[in-house]
Amino acid sequence: MTDGSRSFYLTTAIDYANGDPHLGHAFEKIGADVIARYHRLRGDDVHFLTGLDEHGQKVAQAAADRDVSPQQFVDEIAGRFLAMWERCGISYDQFIRTTNAEHKRGVVALIQRIHERSPEDFYERTYEGWYCVGCELFKRENEIVDGKCVIHPTRELAWTQERNYFFRLTRYAEFLRTLITEHAQFLRPESRRNEMLALLDQGLEDISITRSRLTWAIPFPIASSSGETQGTWVWFDALPNYLTATGYPDASFTDRWPAQLHIVGKDINRLHSIVWPAMLESAGLPIPRAVWVHGFVQLGGERFSKSAGVKLELSEAMDRYGVDAFRYFLMREVPFDGDGNFSWERFEERYNADLANAWGNLASRSLAMVEKYCDARVPAGPRTSLDDSDAIDYDAYHAAMDGRNGYLLHEGLKAVWATIARGNEYVDRQAPWKLAKDPAQREALDATMAALCRHLARHCIVLFPFMPGKAAELWAALGAPMPLADQRFDQLASLDCAGWKVSKGAGLFPKT
C-alpha cells in the first residue's frame, strides 16, 4: 500500500504439455492469480505470465501415439489449458508457448549472448552410458534393474556415447551461494532455501544442454564439432520463457525484466533458484527478485496417479460448488508454503462453515435488515468498534499477502475470517431487531447497519483476489456505485457506503 504504480511482473511455472491440466496445475495458477489480483488492488502495474512448455521427447511421443503432428498435439493441449484457466478465473496478462516463434528467437538470442559474453561457459563433452531406446534417455544406475530399464524391461539397454554441449554451472557456485544467503527474499520459504544451500555444499556439476536425438526442440544455435545440429535440452528451452515473454532480445525487454516473482512448485526449485540465475548471470542479465516455492496438493492423502485412479476432474469439481468456492477451498486448506490435502469431506465442511454459514449468512442477514429497517438505503453512521478491530486484522492480512514474509495466502484468508466472526458477534451484540422496535434507538440502529455495510464492503475488496465472482456479487448487492476492480487497499479505511441502495438477492453460497 505504498508506492503507487510499481511494476510487478510475476510468473508461474509453464506446465508440460503432455497431458491435461490437473489439480496441481490449478493450485499453482490460482495461487499466482490471487497474488496478481492482490497487487492490482494495491495499484501496482501487474504483468502476470503463465504458459505451456511444449517441446521434448515426451510430447513428440504422445503426439506420435495419437498419430498427429507434435504441433497439432500441443495446439490441442494449449486449447484445453486456456479453457481451464478461463474457467478458473486466472487473470493472466500473457500466455506463452515455447513453440512460439518469439520464444524460439529469444532462446537463440540468449544462447548466443552467453556464447559471446562467456564463451568458456559452453563446451562440448562426450557422455556415455546405458541408453534405453524405449525411453529415449540415458538411464542412471538406480533406474537399472537386472541390466534393463525398469520402464522397458523387455528391451536391451545399449551402451551409447553422445557428444553434447554442456553449461559450466560449476563456475557459478559462489555467485549462487551469495545470491541465496545475502538476499533473504530471493528464495523462500526458508526450508527451500536451506535445501538449495545443502545442494551447493554438496557441490555442483555442469549440466548438459543439448541432445542429439531430440528433434522436437529448438535447434541449438552453436555448431558442434561434428557438424551435427542438436536439440536444445529443457533448461535452455523452457526456463528462458520468463525472459522471452518480455520481448527479449528487443531493447524494450528491460521495461519488464527482471521479474519480481517466480512462483514454482517444490519439484522445480532447483531449476529456478540454481540453474536459471546462473544462466542469467552468464548472460550478464539481471536476476529475478524472488522465487517462491509452493508445495503440492494431495488427493485423499495420496499424490495423484493415473494408475491408482487418484485424480479429480477439475471441471466437475468446479461444477459442484462453483469456481469461487473451489478457489477458496484450495487457498484456505492448503498452506501456500507447504503441502495440503484435498478431500470432499473437508470441502463440504469448509463450504458450510466458512462460506455459507459465516460469510454468506452474515451478508444475508445484514442486507435483509437494511432492506427491512432502512428501506434498503445504507444509512450514514460514525466509525465503530467493528471498524477498529477490522483494521487490526487487515494488518495481518497484508502481512500474509504482500510478500514481506513470503506468500502465506492461507493466513490472509484466516485474517479475513477473523473479521467475519467478529461481524456476526457484532450483529448479535447490537441486536438491530430490538433497536428497530424502539424509535428512540434510531441512531443506534443506523450506526449498526452502516458499520455492517462498511464491514461487508471491505470483505468484497480483500476477498476479490480469492473469489472475484462472489466478491463482485456482494459488491453489487450492496449497491456500490463504482466497479470493484477499481478499488484500492489504501481507500479501505475511508470506505463509506452511506446512500447505497442494497438488494439482497439470492444467498451467496446456497446450502446444498
Add this chain to the structure above:
RNA sequence: GGCUGGGUAGCUCAGCUGGUUAGAGCACGGCACUCAUAAUGCCGGGGUCGUGGGUUCGAGUCCCACCCCAGCUACCA
C-alpha cells in the same frame, strides 16, 4: 545411507528465547436469540503434548537414544 523439518484434543493445526489450571477452527453436547441460508451468539465435554531416559526448583518447549511421517540428495519436467 546422509541432511532438513515434523509427530500436541475425533479432524486440521497454533504454541517466541523452558515458568501460573496446554490453545484455535471444524466436528460434538447444552442454553439463548429470531435479523438471517435450521443460520448466529454464549457455555461446555474432550489431550499421559510419538516412546524411553536425562538436565532443571520447573519441559510440549533443552539434551541423549529409539520409532514413525514428509522433503532434499541435480539432466522427466
